Amino acid sequence: MVRLYTEELNIGYGERLIVKDLSVEIPDKKITTIIGSNGCGKSTLLKAITRIIPNQAGTVVLDGVNISKESTKILARKMAILPQTPESASGLTVGELVSYGRFPYQKGFGRLTQKDYDVIDWALEVTGTKEFKFRPVDALSGGQRQRVWIAMALAQETEIIFLDEPTTYLDMAHQLEVLELLQKLNVEQGRTIVMVLHDLNQAARFADYIIALKDGEVVKAGDCEEVITHEVLKDVFHIDAVIGRDQRTNKPMCSTYNLLKGDSTPNEKDSDPVYPAVSVNY
Known part of the structure; x- marks a missing residue:
């Protein structure tokens, strides 16, 4: 049974339609990665699924309920989202930031209970950030901050976590650190992970299911063998990619590529060149 899916989803800003008649299913307890060129609708789709922005038509269904009819607190107990560039109020400590993940469970004056404190400590422990609990978030490195934001998402105790480009601005070591943590949460705790990635080889390496978008529509969805292909x-x-094999995982990887010139399809001739961020050093 699929818990989360969309039906004929249209999303736009003003009169500009970004996502068109999109119907996708998100596999439960798997890692799903959304790939595509800049402006194709990846982040827009994430925001609509998590109800950050409204959809113009169609539905997003979670556990048999249209999320537009679900209460905010109930929805926040089911799904958490880490935006592309999260920002916290200056001066917050790590513990204070992670405590915000307990908002969906607070009542009355919003005082934290012992249960809340236990969950916060657990989230810090799992993400390896407990030693930073009393440090200002601003004093941490990029990789450390990203783990703290993931800890806040975990403190929500949701079974589904959305992340919009969680490796942006991180060096290679910190990118792997974050992705391996997400993989561990998926494997050991059964969390459903949905994330946008630009790096095709990271998507192939860590995702169970990949959705490839172009101009707000699904070109291909499936496992990495089906999606990470030349065609x-x-x-x-709009690249001519050479697909090889990762020597450690035996999954497909883009070993090199050229921008296509002169043999574009009719719909591609007038489009701007797109250079995907592809890392091959794993």
Whole structure:
């Protein structure tokens, strides 16, 4: 049974339609990655699924209920989202920031209970950030801050976590640190992870299911063997990719690529060149 899916979803800003008649299913207790060129609708889709922005038509269904009819607190107990560039109030400590994840469970004057404190400590422990509990968030490195934000999402005790480009601005070591943590949460705790990634090889390495978007529509959805192919990448990114094999995982990887010139399909000739961020050093 699929818990989360969309039906003929239309999302836009003003009169500009970004996502068109999109119907997708999010596999439960798996890692799903959304890939595509800049402006194709990846982040917009995440925001609509998590009800940060409204959809113009269609529905998002979670556990058989249209999320537009669900209360905010109940929805926040089911799904958490880490935006692309999260910002916290200056001066917050790590513990204070993570405590915000307990908002959906607070009553009355919003005082934290012993249960809340236990969950906060657990989230810090799982993400390896407990030693930073009393440090200002601003004093941490990029990788440390990202783990703290994930801890806040975990403190919500949701079974579904959305992340919009969680590796942006991080060096290679910190990117792996964050992705391996998410993989651990998925494998050991059965969390459903949905994230936007630009790095195709990271998507192939860590995702169970990949959704490739182009102009707000699904070009291909499936496992990495189905999506990380020469033809799909040609269509989505307008590149001539050489697909090899990761020596450690045996999954497909983009070993090199060229921008397509002169042999574009009719719909591609007038489009701007797109250079996907592809890392091959794993």
